[in-house]
Amino acid sequence: MLSFFGIHALGQGTALATGSLIDIFARAGITEDAVRSTLTRMVNRGLLERHRQGRKMYFGLTPRAAAVLQDGHDRIWRTGAVNRDWDGTWTLVGFSLPEAWGRERHDLRSRLVWGGFGALQNGLWVAPGTVDVLALVEGLGLDAHLKVFRGAAAGEPTDARTVLETAFDIDDISEGYHAFLEHWSHPVPANGAIDDLARQLLLHTDWLGLVRRDPHLPAEHLPADWPAARAEELFQSLAHRYAGPARREAARLLDTIAVPEAGAAR
Incomplete structure (x- = not known):
């Protein structure tokens, strides 16, 4: 659903009717029930907002969803799949969250994965190059629990290939x-x-x-x-x-x- 909105709604200033979404997704083998439940979940997660006009319901992107989709669009069409410009530096994020914070831990890890991080060891994540961690985790309310560093590996036994294979x-x-x-x-x-x-x-x-x-x-x-x-x-x-x-x-x-x-x- 996010892919479809990214292609046909991002930057257009439009909301899409439920009925037409159902018809289009049916052509990809997706049922009406699946479309309706997905739309509801996306509204509940703050990714879509409802707009009623007469008896019809329309769905438009929220600012949060638009930002996510714009980032995905930039990765696909600007950043590209191959990193040939690495400067040899790493961004590291260390964190320690209370054991009971399962949801917060899941949300943080999801953001880190999206930002190109991998787990180097327990509570320490690493990504090649410079990553704006504060922007990446914005809205999670976990800034006080994070430690962010940037630098280069010292060499053996922590060379780049070892970091990649570990994380x-x-x-x-x-x-x-x-x-x-x-x-x-x-x-x-x-x-x-x-x-x-x-x-x-x-x-x-x-x-x-x-x-x-x-x-x-x-x-x-x-x-x-x-x-x-x-x-x-x-x-x-x-x-x-x-x-x-x-x-x-x-x-x-x-x-x-x-x-x-x-x-x-x-």
Whole structure:
């Protein structure tokens, strides 16, 4: 759902009608009940807000969701999947939370993973390069429990490859890219624009899932056959292929209303 709103609502100042979302998601094999329950959960989590017009209900992005989607958009189209510009520095975050703070710990770890961090050891997380940790954890109310450092490893036994292999599951990240390549290298031929709309949604969702899992590790310390560049080239080729037909079909199918802008334009 976030992928769809990111493609067709981010920066548009529009809210989307429930009925048209149900119709479009049905073409990707997603049931009406699943769409309705997802919309409700996203409202409860502060990602979408309801707008009623007559008997119809519309859903628009909240500023929080717009910021998340803009960040994802920037990662996909600006940052890229391969980090060839690492300066040799690391950002480290140390934290210790009360045992009873399970939800807070989960939320913090989720933010750290999104920010490219991996667990170096218990309570100590590391990410390559400079990360704005305060912006990353904004709103969690945990600043007083964090210690943030930036610097370079001293060398043996803490060289860059050791840090990467300890803090990140390199094999799992690589397998994700290989699975993407295998699945999308030979997609089933589209049968009209409506299929391109569903295919675009699935493609972007798969790719965003990879981007979320990939901490943008320095390429110089990864295996020579690292598959991220090939997967990114395939994603961009397919994304451009589906964009025109999907946009035209979405314009035909989507029932929208104008709402105040929720975040940065694309």
